[in-house]
Amino acid sequence: xxxxxxxxxxxxxxxxxxxxxxxxxxxxxxxxxxxxxxxxxxxxxxxxxxxxxxxxxxxxxxxxxxxxxxxxxxxxxxxxxxxxxxxxxxxxxxxxxxxxxxxxxxxxxxxxxxxxxxxxxxxxxxxxxxxxxxxxxxxxxxxxxxxxxxxxxxxxxxxxxxxxxxxxxxxxxxxxxxxxxxxxxxxxxxxxxxxxxxxxxxxxxxxxxxxxxxxxxxxxxxxxxxxxxxxxxxxxxxxxxxxxxxxxxxxxxxxxxxxxxxxxxxxxxxxxxxxxxxxxxxxxxxxxxxxxxxxxxxxxxxxxxxxxxxxxxxxxxxxxxxxxxxxxxxxxxxxxxxxxxxxxxxxxxxxxxxxxxxxxxxxxxxxxxxxxxxxxxx
Numbered sequence: 001x002x003x004x005x006x007x008x009x010x011x012x013x014x015x016x017x018x019x020x021x022x023x024x025x026x027x028x029x030x031x032x033x034x035x036x037x038x039x040x041x042x043x044x045x046x047x048x049x050x051x052x053x054x055x056x057x058x059x060x061x062x063x064x065x066x067x068x069x070x071x072x073x074x075x076x077x078x079x080x081x082x083x084x085x086x087x088x089x090x091x092x093x094x095x096x097x098x099x100x101x102x103x104x105x106x107x108x109x110x111x112x113x114x115x116x117x118x119x120x121x122x123x124x125x126x127x128x129x130x131x132x133x134x135x136x137x138x139x140x141x142x143x144x145x146x147x148x149x150x151x152x153x154x155x156x157x158x159x160x161x162x163x164x165x166x167x168x169x170x171x172x173x174x175x176x177x178x179x180x181x182x183x184x185x186x187x188x189x190x191x192x193x194x195x196x197x198x199x200x201x202x203x204x205x206x207x208x209x210x211x212x213x214x215x216x217x218x219x220x221x222x223x224x225x226x227x228x229x230x231x232x233x234x235x236x237x238x239x240x241x242x243x244x245x246x247x248x249x250x251x252x253x254x255x256x257x258x259x260x261x262x263x264x265x266x267x268x269x270x271x272x273x274x275x276x277x278x279x280x281x282x283x284x285x286x287x288x289x290x291x292x293x294x295x296x297x298x299x300x301x302x303x304x305x306x307x308x309x310x311x312x313x314x315x316x317x318x319x320x321x322x323x324x325x326x327x328x329x330x331x332x333x334x335x336x337x338x339x340x341x342x343x344x345x346x347x348x349x350x351x352x353x354x355x356x357x358x359x360x361x362x363x364x365x366x367x368x369x370x371x372x373x374x375x376x377x378x
Contacts, residue, residue, distance in 0.1 A: 009128035013342040017326060021336040032366035033358055035326075035336040037168060037310065039228040040358040041282065043265060044275045047229070050268030051261055060260040065251040066244075067094025067236070067258060071267045075236055078270065082200070083209050087238060093247050094266075096258045097233040098198050098222035102129055104250050105218045108243065109160060109192045110135050116160035119150045121312060121343035121351070123168045123196070141346070144303060147172040148312075152185040161186055164196035165207055169312040169343045169353040171199075171305020176208045183214050194218045198235070201226035201276075202283060203307030216240055223262075225308075227269045228279060234262035283309050286356035286363045293367035294354065298374035309357040312340070316350035326352065333373035335366050 017035045025031050042048075054060060066072065069089070076089040095101040102125070110116060112134040118126045119142045127137035138158050142148045148170040155161060163182065165174040174182070186193040195210035195217055202225050210217045222235035235258075239247055251257070269276075290311055291304055301314035319325040322339035330336050340351025356363050 006132045006134055009131050010124065010345070012124055012128075013323070014338045017330070017336055017338055020327070020330060024330065024334070029334055031330070032335045032362050032369060034354045034356070034363075034366055035338045037225070037308070037355050037357055038230045039225065039279065039309075040362070041228045041279050043229045043232060044227070044269045044272035046272040046275070047227075047265040047269035051265045054261070054264045058264075060264070063094075063257045063260050063263060065248050065255070065257050067092070068260075068263045068267065071263050072236075074267055074270050079209070079211065079238075083212055085209070085211055087211060088241070091238050091241055091244060093237045093239065093244070093251065094258045094263060095220075095235045095237055095251070096255050097224065098196070098220050098235040099125065099129075100255055100258070101220040101222075101235050101237040102126065102194075102196075103133075103254070104247055105194050105220065105237065105239075106130060106133055106135060107250055108239075108246055109194070109218070114159040115157065116162060117150065117155060117158040118162050119148065119154075119164075119167070120346065121148060121169055121340065121348065123164060124342045126162055139346070147303060147306075149174050149178065150182065151178075152181050155182075155185050155189065155191060158191060160192040160194065162194045162196065163210075164199075166199040166203055166205065166305070166307030168199070168308055169310045169338070169340070170303060171203065171308040171310045171312070172303060173205050173207050173306040176212070179208050179210060180213050183210065183217065187214070187216065192218070194220065196220050198222040199225050199308040202280070202309060203305060204284065204287070205306035207307055211238060218243075223266045223269060226276065226279075227266070228276075229262070229266065229269060232259070232262040232265060234258050234266045282360055283356065285360050286358070289360065289363045289367060290354055290356045293371070297367060297370035298377075299352070299354075299370075309355055311354045311356070312343070313352050313354065314350060315352050320349055322349050322352055329370070329373060332376075333369040335369050335373075 079087040223229040338353040340348030
């Protein structure tokens with residue numbers, strides 16, 4: 001049968017790395033996972049307990065498309081607690097993970113053929129979702145001089161801008177002044193602004209929400225990272241008041257609703273602050289292990305991350321084929337890492353991403369293995 005060119009998107013290489021690691025584990029090897037941005041901790045205990053209770057007393061059928069009203073109200077409270085903002089619960093849409101949020105945002109904001117700017121290196125699904133919708137991703141080549149973030153002069157002849165702060169894969173953040181300048185440029189030129197804030201709460205830096213600067217933005221967040229609920233597939237978006245109904249109509253038709261079970265767990269997770277802060281201490285320790293240990297393992301050129309749980313390293317002194325280097329490290333050291341080609345198709349052949357989201361003991365063991373690998377390679 002005929003097929004559509006919209007399906008011709010690049011693979012998500014980190015998923016291929018995960019599969020290669022799984023194959024090695026099936027052979028009996030113990031693999032240290034530094035490839036995937038998945039917290040080593042599970043959902044908070046209170047979230048799991050709340051779902052167990054709900055399963056005994058509730059059929060957990062469809063919810064309204066915008067999400068459980070109690071969850072939307074609780075998310076609004078988060079904006080008060082974290083940023084001092086008064087965000088109406090009516091502006092919050094619960095989604096099937098942040099991925100559904102991006103899909104809804106792109107369909108709502110852009111016509112076929114629109115041009116949307118994204119910084120490289122950046123999360124690969126941005127460009128692949130855009131391409132699948134016949135929207136053109138416009139690559140902004142960022143570097144250390146801007147801490148791998150776009151600047152206003154980059155915005156030429158585009159219909160939209162998507163930023164992430166803290167960013168994947170670099171962990172760098174936009175300060176308030178930098179974010180204000182980008183949003184001001186977008187408002188002047190009629191450019192739609194989308195802010196990916198799924199790593200807020202993760203890492204030592206205090207990120208700025210785009211909502212602190214303007215209400216005329218789309219903000220997308222998730223329970224996957226700070227709340228350690230990757231597999232539950234539940235997130236949210238905040239949109240301008242006059243966009244809520246259009247997002248609701250899209251949600252009704254594309255998803256019906258986010259998982260009721262996941263929404264119940266997410267609501268309870270938001271009140272598990274003590275446990276969540278304990279997770280943050282783990283990431284803080286892991287960050288220290290990698291920032292100090294990677295240079296001793298031959299990876300010396302990287303910007304220390306402000307947030308998230310990644311380090312993005314220049315490995316041009318070791319290889320011009322990051323995919324082959326990642327295979328070598330998995331084979332010889334038993335450590336899974338992600339080639340930079342996922343995040344920057346042009347320059348990623350000389351970069352690797354290391355995730356420190358896993359257990360601290362694994363991070364320590366991973367660094368020891370990388371040190372031994374580097375020593376033997378020399």
